[in-house]
Each structure stands twice: as C-alpha cells, then as structure tokens.
Amino acid sequence: MSLQTLSPHHSISLPSPNPNHSNGLGFDWPLRSVRHEGFKVCSVMSRDTRTQTQTQTQTQARKTDVLRLIDEAEESLFRTGKFGRFGGIFVPETLVTCLKMLLSEFNLCMHDPLFQGELSAALRDYVGRETPLYFAQRLTDHYKSSRGGEGPDIYLKREDLNHGGAHKINNALAQAMLAKRMGRRSVVAATGAGQHGVATAAACAKLAMECTIIMGNLDMERQSSNVLLMKHLGAEVKSVPGTFKDATSEAIREWVGDLERKYYLAGTAVGPHPCPAMVREFQSIIGIETRRQAMEKWGGKPDVLVACVGSGSNALGMFHEFVRDEDVRLIGVEAAGTGMDGETHSATLAKGEIGVYHGAMTYLLQDHEGQIIGPHSVGVGLEYPGVSPELSFMREITRAEFHTATDEEALDAYALLCRLEGICPALEAAHALAHLGKLCPTLPDGAKVVVNCSGRGDKDIETVSKYQQLKNGSVSDRNKSNHPTKTTSNVVNI
Incomplete structure (x- = not known):
C-alpha cells in the first residue's frame, strides 16, 4: 500500500466524548482582532499617555483573544480532531474505525x-521520574559575564536522565501500556535519531510485546549505537531507504497491513487525530513537573520556556502546562541547518506552507509544485518536513514564538554545555541551548529561563567528531546523501 493512498482530501469528524460539548464553535480565519466598543480617553491625557493606554488595552485584548482561541480549540479537539484549522483525519475509510477505537480507549485511560x-508507578520506578530542574550556574555566569554580571538565571529540565536517555520514554511507555490494554500483541514504530526506537523497544520488553522499529538507512549509519541498543532490547530493526520521514511512511504501511494485531506507536505529535493529542498528553508530565519544581526553587513560574522543535513532542511536553499562563513566554527553536537561504534546513514553521502529510494538515516544507522537500539538520531527530498541528496553531494565534539555530550554532552550544556543566546534550536539544546567546541579552537580571534538555548526547558523539574534523579542514566534503531531496507525496496546498 503506497503512502499516497493515506491522504484523501477529506477529514472525518469524530463524535465528542462529552455530549455537553457545543456543536456551534468555529473559527473565523484568518484571525480577527477583538473590537473595543466605547473606549474613552480623558481629554486631559497627553498624546503619549493616550497612546500608551491604547497600546496596553489592545495588548490585553489580543491576549484575551488568544486564550479564547485556545479554549475553543481544546473544547472542539475531540469532536473535530483539529487545533483550529490544523490537524484532522486525512486517511482512508479503512483506518477511521481503528482511529475511533484508539480515541475511545485513550479517553478511558485518561480517566x-x-x-x-x-x-x-512505572514512570517513577522504571523511567526514574521526576527529572531534576537543574540550575546551570556556570552557563548562567557565562551569559551574565558579557553584561557586567547581570542577566537571566538558566535552568535545565533534565529529560536526558530518563531511562533510555530521552523524553521519548514518557510517551512510549504510556502508549505501549495502552496498546496492551487494547489487546494488541505487536508494536511498530518509526524513529530517526533512535531515541524513540530505544524507548519503544524498552517499553515492549518490559510489557512482553513484540516490537518492530523501522529506520531510514541514512539515520542507521549516523545512529549506529542506538540501532545496537534496540536489538539488545529485543526489537526487530528494519531499514528503509532515506530518513525519518521515509521510515514513518513505511511504519504506517506495516500497521495498516495488520490492524487487528499491530499497534502503531507514534513517537511525536504528528499524524491523524488522536495521535498528536495523545503524545502531547503523555509528554505533558515534563511541564507539570517544571511548574511544581519552579515553585519549590524560587516560588513562582518560569519567565521563559525554551525547547527545540523538530515535529513537536518535547516542546509540547514542556509548553502544554503553561499554555494559558500568558506571562510565560514559549519559545521553540527549529533547525536552520546550513542556512535559511537554501533548502538544507528543517525550519518548517519559519519557511513552510500549509498542506496535508501523514494524515494531518499542518505546515510543511514543500516546493512550488507541492512536493515535499527533504529536511536537513545535524540533529537527526529534527529532520522531518512537517510539524505538530498544535504548534502550527500556536504559531498562528501567536501564543508561541519560533526561532532557528544553524548546525554550527547547535554544535557550539553542545560544546559549551559539555565544557561548562559537564553535560552532553543531544544535538536536538543543543538547538534550544544555542538560542540562549540571542535570548539572554534581551532579558532582565534574574529572569528565570528553563531549557528542555530533552535528550542525552551519547548518540551524537560520532557525528560531533565528524563535524569537528570538517571544521578543522581534515574532511574535504560532507556526505551528500545527507542533503535534502525532493520526494513525491500527496500534499494539499492551502
């Protein structure tokens, strides 16, 4: 079965699990601003005062509008499968029943x-939660030194300390438990950087389930240590030509071939509903812990949350708990690769256009003909041509801001954290750390910044060494097979 058959140009509306949900909620896109009737200004106000007052009122109105849109999206999510206009269920009819069953079981599990x-209990005793909120004293001092000792305090949410070495185990373990509850005996998953594959293999071993991990051959070469670890954990590892996007397509095909027996364990917040919502909910433990730990450490909330963005799981895991706290800035950092001027990047939210891919509507990297442009990043886990529909929604309503970091900036941030804190972050997380150089000079002294250190850098040692050799001139040319290529897919342009 080809991937093209997985994206007919229609969506399926699912019934709401709550009969009290209104059926009249909708969105008027593009976003409209709230009109303010009867706004009066005292005639004795100066022009500057009037302008400042109007600006403050307009800002408050915008914030109120953002919260309204968030609330409406959450209320209608399980009825429409969409975050605003993003998401949905763009799949053949044969999959709709399976997705409805999954949604029903997910709702039961959540309650x-x-x-x-x-x-x-499993997250505590097996995974090792809760993970620390670590004050990075030397990293903080590094950025304060350029401002005469003033600047923000930097904390790391240490997801790299989880069993399996990444945040991926939070979702993998929960979904594997759900799959077993549904009577599925075999799990199939796709992975790029390998951490989701390791997490899924570990969870399946713990629960005595069969496990098949599908991985692109280019990623297998770059993440050989994780491939070996998956095999040691009892998983069958299958190779397909290409990278993570190609592995995802093949994993979906394998799942569709045996819906009664197999369970497709989505590792990130993409795909048809309810996959994005499930991954977000199971990863939200990151933000829940962060809120509690921040209150314990300094008696308040973080001022800024920073996370890398590939397709969205670690960012949403951090952001979701704070999405309605408008005084908390949410910053996602995408991979700019070798630069934003060409096509060797993975900056979907910065450079993408809206289309349908892997069963959902979201921002995509595509050419003028609607064909997918293969992404690139030194952080393999960021190489996906789409992004979470929820992050697309958050971008559109301006609840979160998104920036980019290049390969070189991420590698420098990796080296900096290693040298200053004795922590080797995953190259994916290093993109979030790289943004600190631009962010810290803009923040007041004592502001609290939390960066999601979403994975451990053991898997990236060989990649870092190769890039260091290239930088030093000892490697003449990069492997061109790692550069993006255009592939055909069924993409709907908006």
Missing part, C-alpha cells in the same frame, strides 16, 4: 484511576 496509577 481510569487504575491505568493512571500504573503509569505513574
């Missing part, structure tokens, strides 16, 4: 004290 208790 089942027994399931939640078992998951909490």
Whole structure:
C-alpha cells in the first residue's frame, strides 16, 4: 500500500466524548482582532499617555483573544480532531474505525484511576521520574559575564536522565501500556535519531510485546549505537531507504497491513487525530513537573520556556502546562541547518506552507509544485518536513514564538554545555541551548529561563567528531546523501 493512498482530501469528524460539548464553535480565519466598543480617553491625557493606554488595552485584548482561541480549540479537539484549522483525519475509510477505537480507549485511560496509577508507578520506578530542574550556574555566569554580571538565571529540565536517555520514554511507555490494554500483541514504530526506537523497544520488553522499529538507512549509519541498543532490547530493526520521514511512511504501511494485531506507536505529535493529542498528553508530565519544581526553587513560574522543535513532542511536553499562563513566554527553536537561504534546513514553521502529510494538515516544507522537500539538520531527530498541528496553531494565534539555530550554532552550544556543566546534550536539544546567546541579552537580571534538555548526547558523539574534523579542514566534503531531496507525496496546498 503506497503512502499516497493515506491522504484523501477529506477529514472525518469524530463524535465528542462529552455530549455537553457545543456543536456551534468555529473559527473565523484568518484571525480577527477583538473590537473595543466605547473606549474613552480623558481629554486631559497627553498624546503619549493616550497612546500608551491604547497600546496596553489592545495588548490585553489580543491576549484575551488568544486564550479564547485556545479554549475553543481544546473544547472542539475531540469532536473535530483539529487545533483550529490544523490537524484532522486525512486517511482512508479503512483506518477511521481503528482511529475511533484508539480515541475511545485513550479517553478511558485518561480517566481510569487504575491505568493512571500504573503509569505513574512505572514512570517513577522504571523511567526514574521526576527529572531534576537543574540550575546551570556556570552557563548562567557565562551569559551574565558579557553584561557586567547581570542577566537571566538558566535552568535545565533534565529529560536526558530518563531511562533510555530521552523524553521519548514518557510517551512510549504510556502508549505501549495502552496498546496492551487494547489487546494488541505487536508494536511498530518509526524513529530517526533512535531515541524513540530505544524507548519503544524498552517499553515492549518490559510489557512482553513484540516490537518492530523501522529506520531510514541514512539515520542507521549516523545512529549506529542506538540501532545496537534496540536489538539488545529485543526489537526487530528494519531499514528503509532515506530518513525519518521515509521510515514513518513505511511504519504506517506495516500497521495498516495488520490492524487487528499491530499497534502503531507514534513517537511525536504528528499524524491523524488522536495521535498528536495523545503524545502531547503523555509528554505533558515534563511541564507539570517544571511548574511544581519552579515553585519549590524560587516560588513562582518560569519567565521563559525554551525547547527545540523538530515535529513537536518535547516542546509540547514542556509548553502544554503553561499554555494559558500568558506571562510565560514559549519559545521553540527549529533547525536552520546550513542556512535559511537554501533548502538544507528543517525550519518548517519559519519557511513552510500549509498542506496535508501523514494524515494531518499542518505546515510543511514543500516546493512550488507541492512536493515535499527533504529536511536537513545535524540533529537527526529534527529532520522531518512537517510539524505538530498544535504548534502550527500556536504559531498562528501567536501564543508561541519560533526561532532557528544553524548546525554550527547547535554544535557550539553542545560544546559549551559539555565544557561548562559537564553535560552532553543531544544535538536536538543543543538547538534550544544555542538560542540562549540571542535570548539572554534581551532579558532582565534574574529572569528565570528553563531549557528542555530533552535528550542525552551519547548518540551524537560520532557525528560531533565528524563535524569537528570538517571544521578543522581534515574532511574535504560532507556526505551528500545527507542533503535534502525532493520526494513525491500527496500534499494539499492551502
């Protein structure tokens, strides 16, 4: 079955699990601003005062509008499968029943004290949660030194300390438990950087389930240590030509071939509903812990949250808890690769256009003919041509801001954290760390910044060494097979 058959140009509206949900909610796109009737200004105000007052009122109105849109999206999510106009269920009819069953079981699990208790115990005793909120004193001093000792305090949410070495285990373990509850005996998953593959293989070993991990051959070469680890954990690892996007397509095909027995374990917040919502919910433990730990450490909330953005799981895991706290800035950092002028990047939100891919509507990297442009990043886990529909929605309503970091900037940030804090971050997380150089000079003294250190850099040692050799001139040319290529897909342009 080809991938093209997985994206008919229609979406399926699912019934709301709550019969009290209104059926009249909708969105008027593009976004409209709230009109303010009867706004009066005292005649004795100066022009500057009037302008400042009007600006403050307009800002407050914009914030109110953003919260309204967030609330409407959450209320209608399980009825429409969409975050605003993004997301949905663009799949053949044969998959709709399976997705409805998954949605129903997911809703039951979210409200089942027994399931939640078992998951909490497993996250504590098996994964090793909660992960620390670590004050990076030397990294903080590094950025303060250029401003005469003033600047923000930098904290790291240490997801790299999880069993399996990344945030991916939070979702993988929860979904594997859900799959077993549904009576599925075999799990299939796709992975790029390998951490989702390792997490899924570990969860399946723990739960005595069969596990098949599909991985692009280019990623297998770059992440050989994770491939070996998956095999040690009992998973069958299958190779397909290409990278993560190609592995995802093949994993979906394998799942569709045996819907009664197999479970497709989505590792990131993309794909048809309810996959993005499930991944977000199971990863939201990151933000929940962060809020509690921040209150314990300094008695308040973070001022800024920073996370890398590939397709969205670690960013949403951090952001979701704070999405309605408008005084908390949410910053996502995409991969600019070798530069934003060409096509060797993975900056979907910065450079993409809206289309349908892998069963959902979102921003995509595509050419003028609607063909997917293969992404590139030194952080393999960021190489995906799409992005979470929820992050697309957050970009559109301006709840989150998104920036980019190049390969070189990420590698420098990796080296800086290693040298100053004795922590080797994953190259994906290094993109978030790289943004600190631009962010810190703009923040007041004592502001609290939390960066999601979403993975451990053990898997990237060989990649870092190769790039260091290239930088030093000892390698004449990069492997051109790692550069992006155009591939055909069924993309709907908006």
